[in-house]
Amino acid sequence: MNQFVFSNSTNVVFTYDFIEYIIDKLDDLNVNNLLLLTDEGLSQQQLFKDFYQSLQNLKIPTTLYDKVKSDAQIAVVEEISRLAIANDCQLIIAIGGGSVIDTAKLVNISLTHKDTSIMNYQGINLLESALKPLWVIPTTAGTGSEVSLVAVAKDESSNKKIFFGSHYLSSELAILDPNLLVTLPKFLTAATGLDAVTHAIEAYTASNCNSPITDALCIESLKKLFAYLPTACQDPSNIEARENTLVASTMAGIAFSNSGVGVVHALAHSIGAMFNTHHGATNAVFLIPGIKFNCQEASRFYDTLSVNVFNDKKANHVDLITTIDNLLNTVQLPKSLKSLGVPELSKALLDELATTALVDPSIMFNPVELNLDDLKQIILTAYN
Amino acid sequence: MSIFKDSQELDTVMEQLWTKIRQDPEMSKPLLESKLIVTFHYRHPETKLTIDCSNGEDFHIITGENQVKPIIELFMKADIAHDFWLGKVNVPMALLSGKIVSKGPINKALALLPTVKPAFKLYPSIIKDLNIKTHP
Ligand SMILES: NC(=O)c1ccc[n+]([C@@H]2O[C@H](COP(=O)([O-])OP(=O)(O)OC[C@H]3O[C@@H](n4cnc5c(N)ncnc54)[C@H](O)[C@@H]3O)[C@@H](O)[C@H]2O)c1
Ligand SMILES: [Fe+2]
Secondary structure, three states: OOOOOOOOOOEEEEOOOHHHHHHHHHHHOOOOOEEEEOOHHHHOOHHHHHHHHHHHHHOOOEEEEOOOOOOEEHHHHHHHHHHHHHOOOOEEEEEEOHHHHHHHHHHHHHHHHOOOOHHHHOEEOOOOOOOOOEEEEEOOOOOOOOOOOEEEEEEOOOOEEEEEEOHHHOOOEEEEOHHHHOOOOHHHHHHHHHHHHHHHHHHHHOOOOOOHHHHHHHHHHHHHHHHHHHHHHHOOOOHHHHHHHHHHHHHHHHHHHHHOOOHHHHHHHHHHHHHOOOHHHHHHHHHHHHHHHHHHHHHHHHHHHHHHHOOOOOOOHHHHHHHHHHHHHHOOOOOOOOOOOOOOOOHHHHHHHHHHHHOOHHHHHOOOOOOHHHHHHHHHHHHO | OOOOOOHHHHHHHHHHHHHHHHHOHHHHHHHHHHOOEEEEEEEOOOEEEEEEOOOOOOOEEEEOOOOOOOOEEEEEEHHHHHHHHOOOOOHHHHHHOOOOEEEOOHHHHHHHHHHHHHHHHOHHHHHHHOOOOOOO
């Protein structure tokens, strides 16, 4: 067994009424100004409008920013930070998918340090003290960002992902309410669901850092995702499917925060930054090619995962691959980079994408070491 | 107790190690091509080491305080550095558990790792020649 440290500093609350939960909690606190973050799609949803109205009824001064862009963009983080610092916000509440949550985590760094130059904090374990309280309400299931220790931003000038990681970055409170997810369209339900599937598989097979605790989270998470993701896609208002996929994604988030991800994420970060493809959908494309590559040397990890997930002593990695393939068909996600909309790759572009993936932090957790040619091969395999 | 008796001893070890890295084209060529400037901040004992490859032609090994602005900075106990050069550190775990702190683009720090791996073979003889007592 690996020597390991396991931690989760986020309080996780599951509720069918996030508004009541938050209003009740705020009632007990003396918050002078709160920063409420979301994106334009979500601010039009009735549940968000109800929540905002309830905050106004409570007469808590609220700074609303509802124009968070897809993927945490540095310029947007800086714009919100200026606003939050000027208004001396004391609590951040973020409602949204990974883009809103990651943006909120980065704004929290700037707000706490009263410093809008977020790039000064780029790094791992760099923060030295607690940030302001951050409450997050995920509306996708998902990224796991509501419990993770990392935030991934996009630098528009270089088309590269920028990584921030710290125990202080994680939210104080994650509130899971499946009712928020019923408006999530089919493609995004499937794509974010496959992000969670990828987290669970990569966190389990991250053989340098996994532990029996992360393994248990991954197994249970995958069981739920395989069982409920098809229903969540086909019947969006099925609360049983929504709650199970939501909790599963949080479990996978806690797991990967403690054991890491792998080559699938490294490649998805590289492609996503270059072509603006959706993070989860890009993981979905690389998942089977990534597993197949790793299975050449490390199939044993995927075999034990399969035995546990399928409750079948005879199951092995082939069953896992078949199940993922069937799932991709059922939820109708693109299975190649080409069908995801990635243009034909020149040799130079292929080199650049593989080089970026080779130094992506996710790759250090992969159970098998890869070189540039391995990565190029996986990209080419995933292309068609 | 630390492996190194004081900052001076640690400086000497790191200077010798990086001089050997500089002399080995297998390692120095990719470092110079990367134009990287990296500063290592060590504690117990405390010292600072900067490797400056920014002009692409020659690389500078600077111990102690200096005015060079690094692209990446790595902070760790000197004993972690010692274990690292012996090839004994699980780097992902050290990052997850907070034993190594990195500032700046983490991908550039990670690119450094495979480049300097051949130095793992050089390090034990430096320690031995300087007669530094290591506990098992
Ligand atoms: N920090 C981490 O641990 C971590 C992990 C994985 C991914 N990420 C990041 O998360 C981002 C992706 O997040 P995401 O996949 O959740 O998507 P997203 O946050 O980018 O949202 C995608 C779209 O879905 C819409 N949407 C979200 N919830 C909705 C709902 N309930 N109903 C209707 N529409 C809804 C949004 O308005 C948006 O238009 C990427 O930037 C990725 O890098 C972070
Ligand atoms: Fe992810």
